Amino acid sequence: MFSDSTTTRMGESCMSDSASAAKVETPSPASRRADDVGETSERTRREPSSIELKGLHKRFGRDTVALDDVDLTIEAGEFFTLLGPSGCGKTTLLRILAGLEEPDDGRLLIGGEDITDIPPHRRSVNTVFQSYALFPHLSVRDNLAFGLRMRGESAAERRRKVDEVAEFIQLGSLVERRVDQLSGGQRQRIALARALICEPNVLLLDEPLSALDAGLRGQLQVELQRIQKRLGMTFVFVTHDQDEAMVMSDRIAVLDAGIIQQVGTPNEVYEHPRNAFVARFMGHDNLFAIHASQEDWVDTELGRLRLDPAEQRQEQEGWLLVRPETLELNADLSEDYNRLEGQVRERLYRGSRVEYRLEVNGVTVMATASNVGQRLHNVGDKVAVGVHPEDLVRVAS
Amino acid sequence: MAETLQIAFRGKAVVSESRHLLLSVSPGAIWIVVFLVLPSLYLMAVAFMTNGPYGLPQMPLTLDAFEQLAGFGFLGWSPGNLYTLLRSLWQTFLATVLVVIVAYPIAYYITTCREKWRAIMLLLVVVPSWTNQVIRTFGWMNLLAPGTPLSDAAQMLGLIPPNMGLYPSNFAVTLGLVYNFLPFMVLPLYAAFEKLDTAQVQAAQDLYASPVRAFWHAVFPQTLPGLLAGTVLVAIPAFGMYVIPELLGGGKGMMLGNLVANQFAGGSNWPLGAAGAILMLIATFIGLFAMRRIGKRLGGGEEVVI
Numbered sequence: 001m002f003s004d005s006t007t008t009r010m011g012e013s014c015m016s017d018s019a020s021a022a023k024v025e026t027p028s029p030a031s032r033r034a035d036d037v038g039e040t041s042e043r044t045r046r047e048p049s050s051i052e053l054k055g056l057h058k059r060f061g062r063d064t065v066a067l068d069d070v071d072l073t074i075e076a077g078e079f080f081t082l083l084g085p086s087g088c089g090k091t092t093l094l095r096i097l098a099g100l101e102e103p104d105d106g107r108l109l110i111g112g113e114d115i116t117d118i119p120p121h122r123r124s125v126n127t128v129f130q131s132y133a134l135f136p137h138l139s140v141r142d143n144l145a146f147g148l149r150m151r152g153e154s155a156a157e158r159r160r161k162v163d164e165v166a167e168f169i170q171l172g173s174l175v176e177r178r179v180d181q182l183s184g185g186q187r188q189r190i191a192l193a194r195a196l197i198c199e200p201n202v203l204l205l206d207e208p209l210s211a212l213d214a215g216l217r218g219q220l221q222v223e224l225q226r227i228q229k230r231l232g233m234t235f236v237f238v239t240h241d242q243d244e245a246m247v248m249s250d251r252i253a254v255l256d257a258g259i260i261q262q263v264g265t266p267n268e269v270y271e272h273p274r275n276a277f278v279a280r281f282m283g284h285d286n287l288f289a290i291h292a293s294q295e296d297w298v299d300t301e302l303g304r305l306r307l308d309p310a311e312q313r314q315e316q317e318g319w320l321l322v323r324p325e326t327l328e329l330n331a332d333l334s335e336d337y338n339r340l341e342g343q344v345r346e347r348l349y350r351g352s353r354v355e356y357r358l359e360v361n362g363v364t365v366m367a368t369a370s371n372v373g374q375r376l377h378n379v380g381d382k383v384a385v386g387v388h389p390e391d392l393v394r395v396a397s
Numbered sequence: 398m399a400e401t402l403q404i405a406f407r408g409k410a411v412v413s414e415s416r417h418l419l420l421s422v423s424p425g426a427i428w429i430v431v432f433l434v435l436p437s438l439y440l441m442a443v444a445f446m447t448n449g450p451y452g453l454p455q456m457p458l459t460l461d462a463f464e465q466l467a468g469f470g471f472l473g474w475s476p477g478n479l480y481t482l483l484r485s486l487w488q489t490f491l492a493t494v495l496v497v498i499v500a501y502p503i504a505y506y507i508t509t510c511r512e513k514w515r516a517i518m519l520l521l522v523v524v525p526s527w528t529n530q531v532i533r534t535f536g537w538m539n540l541l542a543p544g545t546p547l548s549d550a551a552q553m554l555g556l557i558p559p560n561m562g563l564y565p566s567n568f569a570v571t572l573g574l575v576y577n578f579l580p581f582m583v584l585p586l587y588a589a590f591e592k593l594d595t596a597q598v599q600a601a602q603d604l605y606a607s608p609v610r611a612f613w614h615a616v617f618p619q620t621l622p623g624l625l626a627g628t629v630l631v632a633i634p635a636f637g638m639y640v641i642p643e644l645l646g647g648g649k650g651m652m653l654g655n656l657v658a659n660q661f662a663g664g665s666n667w668p669l670g671a672a673g674a675i676l677m678l679i680a681t682f683i684g685l686f687a688m689r690r691i692g693k694r695l696g697g698g699e700e701v702v703i
Contacts, residue, residue, distance in 0.1 A: 100599050120602040121611075133600035137618045146614070147604035198604065 048077040048234045049111030049124075049201035051097065056106035058092055058258075066092040067103070068258040074236060074251075076111075079228045081237045081245040084255035085281065090238045093255070094204050097236060098127045111201055121150070126195035127204040130211070132187050134179045140166075140190055141175040147198040165197045185216045192224075196231070203228075205237045209244065221247050242282050246270060254278045275396045276319050285366050286322040287395065298394070301363045305338045307392040319395040324355070326391035327367040329383045337386040344381045360385060444671035454667045462668035466676065478656065482676070485653040488567070489636045492574035496582045496631050497624065499575065504586035504623075508593075522583045534573055534644045541569050541645070565647025573641040578634070582627035589623030625692045633681050653677055 051074040058067040066089045074080045082090040095101035096108060099120030108116045115123055126147065134143050142149075144165060145158040153161075166172040169189045174182065182190065188208060195203055205224075209217045225248045228235045239245050245252050246266040253263045254277075262274040273279035279287055288300040293316055296309045300320050307320075328337070342365065346357035354376060358365045367385065377383055444462050446454035468474050507518045525533065540547055543562030551557050563569055593616065601611035639654035646652070653673060660670030 098599075098603055100602070119607075120599075121605045121607050125603075127600070127603045129596050129600055131594060131596050133594060133596035135597060135600075135615055135619075137621075146601070146606075150601075150605035150610060150614075194604070 047111075047201075048232055050074060050076040051080075051202060051234065051236070052107075052109040052112075053093075054107045054109070056093070056096065056108065057104045058089070058096065058101065059104055065258045067096075070106070070258070070260055072253060072260060072263065074234065076234055077232045079225065079235045079237065079248060079250045081239060081249040081252045082255060083239060083242060083245040083252050083281070085240055088255040089258040090240075090255050091206060092258075094127070094206055094236060094238050097202065098125055098204055099123050100127075124198075124201045125204060126198050126200040126202075127206060128191050128195050128208045130207045132191035132208075134187060134191060134194070136179050138179070139175070140171075140177050140179060140182070143179060143190060144175070144194050144197055146194065151198070161197055165193045168196075169193045184212055185220070188212060188220065192227075196227075196233075200233070202234045202236060205235060207238055207240070210239075210241075217244075224248060254281060256281070271323070272393055273321065273395055279319070279321050279395050284321055284323065286324060287319045288322065288363065290316070290318050290320050290394070292316060293394075296389075298392075302340060302361055302365070305387070305392060306389045307394070308390045311392065311394045313394050313396070315396070318397055321393040321395045322365070322387060323391065323393075324366040324368040326387055327365070328386040329356070329367060329369060329377060331384075331386060333386040337388055338392075340385040340387075342383050342385045344377050344379050344383060347377065347379055349376075356383075358383065358385065440671045440674055443667050444675050446668050448666050448668050451665070453665075454671075462666075462672035465666070465669050466672045481651050481653055481656050484567070484651070485636055486680075488570055488574060488642075488652060489632050491571055492578065492635050493628055493632045495571065495575045496578050497627070500579055500582035500586055500627065501620075503579075504583050504590050507583075507587055508590040519584070519587065522580050526577075526580050530577065530640050531644070533577070534641055537569065537573050537576070538564055538644060541572075564645050565650060567646065567650050569645035570642045570650045570652070573645045574635050574638060577638075577641060578631040581630040581634075585623040585626040585630065586620060587623075589620040593619050622692070625688055629685065629688055632684060636680065636684070637677055 051072075053070055053072040056067050056070040059065055068089075070089075070093065082093055084090045092101060096103050097110075099115075099118060103116065106116075107114055110123070110125065135146065138146070141162050144162045148158045148161060162175060163172070166175045169192065171186060171189055171193070174186060174190075179187065179190070188211070192205075192208065208224075209220055212220065221244060224235075224237075237245075237248065246269075249266055251263060251265055252269050254261045254269060256277050262269055262278045264272075269278065270282050273282055273284070276287060288302050290298045290300050292299040293312065295312060297304055297306045298320055302320075302322075305320070333339070340360050342358040342360040344356050345359050345364070348355040348357075350371075352371055354369050354371050356367045356369070356377060358367055365385070443454045445458045445460070447457060447459050447461060449455040466478055468476055468478050503522070507515055507522075510518060539545070541562055541564035542548065543560060545562070548557070548562040551563055552559055552561070557563065557566075597615050597619075598611055601615035602608065606614060636652075637654045638652060639658055642650050642652040642655050643658075646655075653676070657670045657673040657677065660666045660673065
């Protein structure tokens with residue numbers, strides 16, 4: 001499974017430069033040959049499984065509701081992310097999938113099979129824990145082989161698979177070491193490999209990158225995503241970091257207070273958040289209260305703005321989302337655009353882009369401009385602010 | 398001579414440093430030599446001496462004491478001393494095993510409690526050992542004596558003959574040892590459990606280990622250092638225990654410690670007592686050595702015990 005010759009090895013993929021990206025499609029003849037040698041025993045690849053959650057409830061104590069009537073379907077082979085702030089129930093949901101927590105009510109189906117009452121050690125589901133939970137009394141090799149050993153696979157089989165997976169994650173030289181001799185990034189990979197080696201139907205990842213520094217995290221985000229695509233395994237990933245969720249996921253479920261607020265692809269969730277919570281959690285600051293609305297306009301704190309009639313909702317109240325990157329400053333714009341007057345209050349120079357904090361009709365508005373070819377606006381400058389009606393999104397409270 | 402002088406002259410700093418070392422270490426060293434090494438050497442010497450008419454050691458040097466310890470006396474061979482030795486070993490083994498069985502769940506339970514409760518529970522484990530051992534053992538005498546509810550219950554169940562008590566007996570000694578040494582096992586085990594990440598247990602279960610196998614493969618090996626440390630703390634003093642068998646054991650519950658004490662007090666045979674003490678010391682060293690070996694093997698080459 002790990003010596004699939006159509007894709008790159010993990011170590012190559014950590015270099016996210018164009019050279020290694022090219023290798024993804026065309027492996028060098030040398031590596032192909034090595035792969036063929038490794039593929040002496042052909043095994044049938046386990047089919048990825050879909051996951052269905054039906055009316056899941058979970059309470060802790062009397063008043064803490066961790067999950068409130070959660071219905072969710074995760075497709076087979078999908079990279080699915082549970083996103084939300086701490087205490088939103090995302091980890092509880094993951095633990096229910098693993099079998100480490102029992103739901104108070106509701107059913108859980110994996111691959112169409114009801115496994116609600118199956119204990120964790122009989123589920124073909126493996127977890128990468130936030131703390132990695134590697135066994136300190138065992139060597140790296142024994143850690144990797146733990147699941148295979150518990151499943152009763154022979155010593156020879158275990159040895160072969162451990163060597164294979166260790167090569168796959170490019171840590172072959174470390175297998176005889178003790179866990180406490182590894183760096184954080186190495187532990188993370190061993191924890192991942194320990195779960196992958198069992199070839200589960202579903203792999204669960206509980207904030208596996210949160211303990212790593214930013215650089216390593218970005219690199220492993222790319223790696224994880226490639227591994228998932230390559231193995232075709234169903235991944236359920238938990239994180240509180242919306243950037244991480246958007247980079248990696250096929251679909252995202254945003255949770256708050258035990259309730260799924262929205263499920264969608266990264267761009268659906270980012271560009272069309274269903275409510276104010278999702279919008280704020282996805283990092284949107286430019287939300288303006290709507291006082292009144294008609295067919296093709298809304299009255300907001302900023303003033304009256306025209307918008308796409310398709311965005312119109314039944315309810316009068318709500319929020320208008322204006323994404324900072326859709327605002328045009330001092331540009332030569334057509335008649336279609338909404339035009340506002342503003343003043344620059346603050347400028348944050350980010351290199352590739354520049355962020356401005358503007359004051360428009362006494363309200364703070366954030367605007368982002370790509371740093372290409374234009375003059376930077378200075379603090380105190382009066383600027384014309386334009387936004388196209390189609391870029392305005394109505395968001396429920 | 399000239400050479401050493403030269404060296405001493407050249408390295409004045411070295412000299413003052415070594416003098417400093419001498420000053421700081423010597424009080425302790427003198428203490429150990431005067432109160433441990435010399436008495437031990439004296440004891441060894443006594444063990445090879447002859448028993449005088451008044452029970453005091455005399456010349457010439459013989460192996461009489463060791464022969465007596467092995468059971469050879471005026472009336473030929475008798476197994477009494479050998480029984481005492483075997484009883485000591487058996488009681489130590491039994492008490493240690495029982496202490497482990499009792500302490501393991503207690504230590505685990507304390508780690509699952511909330512932070513503020515843990516300190517209180519640990520205190521509850523430790524506080525009884527602050528009372529004098531003799532007083533606590535007298536307490537057990539009162540609990541186990543004939544006519545007490547416990548003895549009556551044991552009679553009704555047919556465990557002991559009518560009109561007898563649970564004390565004096567070997568059972569009472571075992572009970573006393575377990576009670577006395579429980580804290581010495583609970584504390585190191587608690588320390589081992591506290592270090593354990595509960596996520597590891599879940600990881601084991603997630604990796605197809607049933608609860609029993611998760612315990613055996615993920616939890617138990619990690620508590621081994623605590624278990625071995627506790628075993629040393631329990632087994633060694635238990636082997637030399639004097640008070641508990643003296644008070645709870647009666648004539649047939651005697652242990653090696655009592656045998657040694659009797660030779661120095663009532664029986665007045667110092668060489669025999671000294672030989673018993675040396676035997677005790679040797680057994681202790683063998684036990685420690687064995688524990689170290691086990692610890693090294695199980696700890697993957699790491700120092701586990703002391």
